Amino acid sequence: MGDQMQFIVEKLNQEPFRKNYNLISFDSLESLQLLQLLSDVLGEIDPKHAVDIREELPEQTARRMLNLLGILKYKPPGAAPDLSAFRQGLVTGSKSVIHPVLHWLLQRTNELKKRAYLARFLVKLEVPAEFLQDDTVADFNKQYEELMEAFKNLHKEHEQLKISGLSTAEIRRDISAMEEEKDQLSKRVERLKKRVETVQNHQRMLEIARQLRSEKEREESLAQQKQEQKSQLFHAEQRLQRAQVQLKEMQHVVADSKPESLMKKLEEEINFNSYLVTEKIPREMESKKTSVYFLQKVVAEPAMTQADLTALESEINEVNAQMNQLIEKRMMKYEPTDSKFSMFRQQASIISRKKEAKAEELQAAKEEMSSLEKQMEQKSSQAHELEGSEVLTEDEFKQYVSKLRSKNMFYKKKRLEIAEITAEYGILQRTEELLRQRHEAIQQQLQAIEEKKGISGYSYTQEELERVSAVKSEMDEVKGQTLDNMSEMVKKLNAMVAEKKASLAPVIKELRQLRQNCQELTQERDEKKIQYDSCAAGLETNRSALEQEVKGLLEECAQEESNYRYINCMKRIVEIQLQRAKEEMKAYVSPDPQERRKAVREQYTRIILEQENLGKKLREKQKVVRESHGPNMKQMKMWQDFEQLMECKRECFLKQQNQAAIGQVIQEGGKDRLVL
16 A cells, blocks of 8 residues: 555646645545546546536546446456445445546556547447447448448558658668669669760661560550450350350240240249348348347446356346246136147247248348359459460379479479589689689789880780770671671561461451340340330339338228227226215215215315314414413523623623733742842
8 A cells, every 4th residue: 555655646746737746745645636647647647527626516526437347348346346335435435435536547648538539430439220220320320330340440551650650760771772773773873875866877776675574564554555455355254155055045945935934033022022121121120220229238337246247147036037927927827728829829820930041041142142152253253364275184184294204304404403503603713813812913924024125005005906996896787787687686576566467356346246136135234124114114113102001001900909998998997986876875875884984975084184183273373382482582682691791790790810820920020030
């Protein structure tokens, strides 16, 4: 406890509180001051709670603090804390309750600030289930939940960006490295420009190189267009095949069936869809809403301890036992007609469950079929993109594996050769280094001999002349080879372009024909769809008229049933009133005094007499009080005057005693002076 108080005092003396407490002053704080201090700490965490508790009621203060502590997920200390005692201690400002709360809050202030900030946007408002039945309220609630999820995602991205941010030093290093690389590239470009300017017709050669690069880019774009057109052609063929299959199925259905069978199928489909819309989906939505409502209530409630869980389990067991007893009593009271009805009810419930199960199986089968169709389309498109229109067979796969093995062996062999060449390269590099050292030594000896003979620099000049002549001959050869290569490359490019055009011409013609066929099939499909829509609209109008009629009859039936129940209830009430009147008359007319006393009239007469007697007594008492009021007031005034007189005498007596004591002291002081 001492360490806890020491920690609290240190934190409160720091920023932003600056309370200047010590252990004694903090321990001597009263309950109201402790509550204000707790409110200040909570106000630092959440600015909405920075209020003066003297301006609000104690219940409001306790409710506000408990709400924020629940949001911050504070749990009272102890294995099984008493929540009612904790609330009572918080209301009264008990030190044993507030000190642990302050210690917990001051330990993790930054974390709790973040949690309080998030709670402003993430604590969900509880909307009752009956209000969610309204479409407008449901739409607003859905929009509210979507905004909450968007806030969660944005906050996560913000935290990740905070954590994964690059430092300025790393950015500066990257910028300096990129600037150095830019300088090196600019220098290389300048060197290449200087080397090219010495070549004859360099402008024409540069123009040819630009044309070559543009032709290569054009070739790549043409290849990409070709690939796109191939994929479009493949998709068009797939759509055409699906349309042909659907057309064949429709023709087969139309040829093999009659209008009655088509109408029957449509009615079955309409019945199934109406069952889903009117019964299954609303029931599922209602169950989901109720479960979400209960889950929201559970989340909004404070954390439960093990004792609360055991109490809830015991209550659940008691309620289940009561339910079982009631069911047994109802089953014992059943009559034969009720047993027949229960049998019919059981059969109806079994049939409804089977119906729901079959509907779910049908819905799952439809979803599985659609997912399998999508997977088949994806796999076929992937196979076409990978230049494989068919799946490999077993023999082809074996051949493919054998090719991979042979390529692996070839790769290992070449890898060994590369290792040998690398080792030989190391040996040759070392040999080159030794020869270079020997050459430098011989060159120094040659320079020394030339200086002795008086012809220094002769060997260097001769080497430079030989090198310049060799470079000139190499440049001439390179120029000739470059021009020849460029001319050959231009010829090849022209030939390749002509070849590509010739190869794409039949494909374009086929594509035009396929587009025309696709347009015809699309037109035919639109006509069929118009016919289907007209037939469906007629059936829908008939169905809506029947639904309206059934709805009106059901409402009329419900109204009549409610009138019947109301009349029965009124009849029952009147019968009970008549029965009570008969019993009253019987008791009133009865010669037996005991029976007559049970009559309501006799009881009310007796009560009236008692009240009249009580009124008489109270009036007499009032008369006595009124008569004695004047003398009593006079006597009370005399006693008050007597009390003032005695108080005045007491004060005079005290003053007289004080004056006598002061005079005695003065006399004693005078005697002492005389003695001295």
